[in-house]
Amino acid sequence: MDLIIKMHIDFNLYKTNVSGTSLFNTYSEKCNAVIIENKIYAGDSNHKDTVDEVGDGASDIKVGYKGQLERYYNTVSNGINKKGDDTDLKRNVRQVAYLTLAGHHPTKESIGMLPIEPKIISYIDHISKCLEQCAAMIDNTSPKLSTDIRQYRQLVIRLTSEVPQVLKNQAVISDKIDIAWELENSDKFFTSDMAPIFNHVKWHTIDDFFNELAYALEQQENCNVVSRPDPESVTKVAHSKGRSTHMLILTFVLNGNSMQIVSDSKGFTLGNLSTMQWDNIKGVDVKLNDFSKEGTFRMIKGSDREIVVSEIVSFTLENYNKLKKVF
Structure with missing residues (x-):
């Protein structure tokens, strides 16, 4: 982020590039570039090894182009896209930034063979401060642009101010989970009376769960997460x-x-998509669509989610190659 702040603002050097159906931004100065992946409402766009549009039985995906971030890096640094075509853009990539609403990390699959560690940036924790610093730098030299940046900063603050409050609500319920469950169990206090507010707590709880499950799986030997549920x-x-x-x-x-x-x-x-066999995960009494059930409601508390994640990972490791049902 320091590198971005120190660069001179010159809109002639800022480009939006198209790679397949994806958009990514590069800030280039002479032969250098910073890639910024703005990941707000979608998951990582990773390609599977099985892509075979040519029909020769082999994967069409070039090495280093399967994961989204590694693909963007190699497209810019090599000047060659995922199809092997030359591009008009070849730069020395100084940094790869992964910009999200609250600072979540890219998948291991997206990073792939990326030779530099991606910089994790969030609108909530970093962008607001960065915009103020940028505006202050040009107060005297470009007052109009400085004003425009500050106006944009206020917009960012308004758009993201809801998230910290939701996280506070989630923390309050988590700290008083037993009392909170009594309220919910007695008259559906949260899922009915407080539904407009509680829906956001549910959203973050579900999102936290899948992020934590993905992380736990990636800690296992020979396990790589390809994709997780998207925000929509x-x-x-x-x-x-x-x-x-x-x-x-x-x-x-x-x-x-x-x-x-x-x-x-x-x-x-x-x-198991390789064998087309499936089975119910046993020992987990959770239905993420229904927070009026105790097992699901208690997932708001991090330690309870950790137990569920552990049970799912254990079941997966023990049963992935011996599932019974064929669909």
């Missing part, structure tokens, strides 16, 4: 009033097996 899917479940049939899917590769953990209205299932 989480919203459909969190705002469903307990009636959603929408599925939330986490995809990963374990010991060469393409796997999925699926959450739906019936609970969790584990699928």
Whole structure:
């Protein structure tokens, strides 16, 4: 981030580049560039090894172009896109920034063979301060631009101010989880009376859970997470009033097996896409679409989520290669 702040603001040097169907930004100065992936409402766009548009039985994905961040890096640094075509842009990539609302990390698959560690930046923790510093730097030399930057900063603050409050609400419920559950269990206090506010707590709880599950899986040997539920899917479940049939899917590769953990209205299932075998994940009484159930409600508390994550990971490691049902 310091590198970005120190650069002179020159809109002629700022470009938006198209790679396939994805957009990414580069700030280039002579032969140098900073890649900024603005990841707000979508998951990482990683390619699978099985892509074979040519039809020769081999993967069309070039080495170093499978994960989203590594693909952007190699496209800019090599001047060659994922299809092997030359581009007009070849720069020495100084930094890769991963910009999100609250500072979550890219997937291991997205990073791939990226030779530099991505800089994690959040609108909440970093962008507001950065904008103020940029505005202060040009108060005297470019007062109009300085004013415009400060106006944009106020917009960012307004758009993100809801998130800190939601996290505070989540923390309050977590700290008093037993009392909170009594209120919910007695008259649906949270899922009914406080639904407009509680929906946001549900959203962050579900998002936290899948981020923590993905992290726990990636700590296992020979396990790489490919994708996790995108924010739009989480919203459909969190705002469903307990009636959603929408599925939330986490995809990963374990010991060469393409796997999925699926959450739906019936609970969790584990699928081995390599063998097309599935089974219900046993020992986990959680339905993410229904926070009026105690097992799901208690997921608001981090230590309870940790237990559920541990149980799912254990079941996965023990059963991924011996699932019984064929769908």
